[in-house]
Amino acid sequence: MRFGLFYEHQLPRPWSDGQELRLYQDALDQAEIADRVGFDCVWAVEHHFLEEYSHSSAPEVFLAAASQRTKRIRLGHGIVQLPPAVNHPARVAERIATLDLVSNGRVDFGTGESSSSAELGGFGVRRAEKRGQWQDAVDAITRMFVEEPFAGWSSEYLRMPPRNVLPKTVQKPHPPLWVACSRRETIQFAARNGIGALSFSFVEPEDAGKWVDEYYRIIASDECVPAGFAVNPNVTVVLPMMLHEDEATAIDRGIDGAHFFAFALAHYYGPTPHDPGRTNVWEEFQERRESRGFSREQIIANAETLNVNVGSLRGAVGTPAQVIDLIQRYESVGVDQISFVLQSGPNKHEHICESLELFGTAVLPHFTEGREEREAAKAERLAPAVEAALARRDPARKAPSGYRIDEDAEVARASRSRRPLGVEVRAAGRRRFRQGFYNLVHGRTDEQIERRFGPSAQRLFFAGMARAFDPSAAGGFTGELEFQLTRTTWTLVIGENRARAHPGPASDPSLALIVKTADFLRILAGDANPATLLMDGDLELRGDFDLAPRLSEMFGGPSPY
């Protein structure tokens, strides 16, 4: 088991002068402590415009600074946003390689698609295309690392003539690759691409075990075709943390940060309205945390076992003994690294520093003995599969010599229209039916909502869901979903490429949801949290529970990464 620190650089409102400076300088001090006490990696996200939730928009700069304050600790991008409208692939290759040079080969290269409306809308990235852009960019960037010269690119998303992209990385063929994962399908996706899974879904150890097994099964199978030129078989989970010998003190110091983290994430990745520069997420958190399942009192009254109820997001907030137990549960199911979030919400620098020191003396020693041997054994066990997987990847290209840089021809080629309009229209249509919902349901009583959405409105509504169905998010599922609302029942029949809706019960539903019409609409509008409804008994599920977390995305809703 390896251990990381994870930075969003959170800064809840109200803001005052000098706070961002303090935030960054404190984080550099923390990285120095983490390096000294034995943490293995410091991760920093790349997020744009996500006020309060993340002021880490240029992590390459933070990590480069951290490289000179540390000696041994690895520096992880968790993650770089790969849509070319955000970061040109050549600029990504350049910054990763330069960071690898200043840090003497300590970079972990995490990748992702970006997923919040604030970011996709801000940079004009089409949601329907971002997965394709990720796949395309990873292929291009890893070739920039290994090809001399990079032999050029011509895809729907990137056109680039042959160039020698400089400098090159210290680690060969390139730094370990990771991808951000938020659910089972993306972990499978990571495995199929032969890269590390950075899981942000605050998964409990027992569920993580199923994911890990599936991940390593795919890594060892023909399904694994590496996206890069090396395989990085590793699963990391991200958890909030605050450590103290006294449990109540740990909770007092750390639970608001953990809860704010989850609340603000839901704020930006759901349809909650956001007015840039004005919306006060910290105030909204204080007003709504209880109703969203983030209750301080509930945590304090809770049992001693950590992270058994993800809905309330306890994470690794507790005593060294509790955290050792929690880590052992993740270790026993095969998780390779836990990356801890300490800097979140209003958590204090001095408490973070204390936690890091305590982790180094009281927790870490329990996991270091025999670690190198275990890792060597794992590498040996996987070596044949890794070798076989790499043989399936298209090799680096050797560009024929004699190419001449030709500015006019290259610029003209780069400007040819490359985006089929159809995709844009489909992407917009897919989510258009969701818009406006929030305003129609927020602050209304059950009666008001149910009056507005009678059977005829519901018919239109389910037809809209069927149209918005995204087969790529269904993970191959086909079958019936049944919705038992207050006075009506609806069924969505999911086929391989499309879905259709009909009124009335299903013949053999894979999953049935029993919920008041008003609450169902609140969930879809982002005005109610399904986890809270479940705990309070206001939402009942029957059948295949694994399908439930997928529903939002299957019908065009957002996923956290």
Next chain:
Amino acid sequence: MRFGLFYEHQLPRPWSDGQELRLYQDALDQAEIADRVGFDCVWAVEHHFLEEYSHSSAPEVFLAAASQRTKRIRLGHGIVQLPPAVNHPARVAERIATLDLVSNGRVDFGTGESSSSAELGGFGVRRAEKRGQWQDAVDAITRMFVEEPFAGWSSEYLRMPPRNVLPKTVQKPHPPLWVACSRRETIQFAARNGIGALSFSFVEPEDAGKWVDEYYRIIASDECVPAGFAVNPNVTVVLPMMLHEDEATAIDRGIDGAHFFAFALAHYYGPTPHDPGRTNVWEEFQERRESRGFSREQIIANAETLNVNVGSLRGAVGTPAQVIDLIQRYESVGVDQISFVLQSGPNKHEHICESLELFGTAVLPHFTEGREEREAAKAERLAPAVEAALARRDPARKAPSGYRIDEDAEVARASRSRRPLGVEVRAAGRRRFRQGFYNLVHGRTDEQIERRFGPSAQRLFFAGMARAFDPSAAGGFTGELEFQLTRTTWTLVIGENRARAHPGPASDPSLALIVKTADFLRILAGDANPATLLMDGDLELRGDFDLAPRLSEMFGGPSPY
């Protein structure tokens, strides 16, 4: 007078493993020394794909690393490439602000357009649009620094909805702005925009004086409308340097680096063919340095006064006494900062370190006494002009509240076609006549060239130049240019918006060029250096000499930045 260090991160071929690592680690050590001995700024360029000439493609990473190895020295981007296809303006604002945070407010924000074919072709940037893109991006980026939230943008080059761009800079309203300058017009341009001029043209002190006077005259005039929200009235010149008590040793250690720098710059900014990953610039340099005017012997045999012959680029390679004299010449004409290039070509780390230490003990003390008082007096003298200039700038906008992030609408707006096709066609036409020339003249005798380009070919050729005329590069010049070739004379009549060609002499030429037909074509093809021809007496100029350096760009040729 202030002093900087300037980094391209050059690495002449042949390459071996570990060299780029050494290059970057050495540069960090050098920055540490520079900080200690009293240098004021370390500058790093942003160049892409310019093998051997510059492996500094992610300077934000290098400067961030340097920030933790230094305490006092400023960290300058010299420059960030602003065309949005290279760096999205929001990403630029983010990286500048983050660097300002990790360095506690030590950033200088140099900007530029990018200008080599390798870069423009590599990123698909239209040469005719890059100036407009620079102006547009500087306006947008400085608003991102000061507006909360940034109120959005809709121009030909950038569409972006309202967002709060984070984090914000430590320096208020934002770090000092600079722009890369390569000739008199761009220095005037810097002044009109109220920003510092970073001059890369290795100008001699006496010429620099004229530029400086003009710069400060414009700063104090109504012509100055600041591009940012602060005025940075400063002129920096860049010079190669190597210091030793013994002149011959200084030359031996530093002249190859200085010459390679200039040769490789000409390689990438002229039409010399480049085959990515294959062309060996260092070998070409060794073969051609003499014929291009970079003669080691000539330098060694030369007088003791530095930098009187820019064609041979001696710069500040010499003894402390020589360099003190040179600096005093620049100081006396009002240059504010000299930025020295030590890391160039094959120059050695230990010699660079020695030079820096020697500069600190033997040169710097001559310029620090009374410096703060002189700078305060200058600031006071300029204060009314600066205030008046800032009043001419459009103020920061206050976005109305109530905006809601709306991904679909924002993405749709961002995708609307924004580029009028005409610009592309014009830009391509402007330079198309230049292409192919190199291959037609390279390695041919005078006779072969003159046979190929008889009077009828010349007629087409001058008509092409007239068509390619770019009024924006003419700096307001109108008049006649006369070309006295071997057996024919041609005249170009420059009007305000267009030029026309006619055979025969001019009635009242502003400038006459007397040169063999073959050499004239070699110049235009990038196969001969006008400075060398001038020195060797193969090119004669009569009339307004200031016009000569402008000619290339007036007819669609490249400028270094």
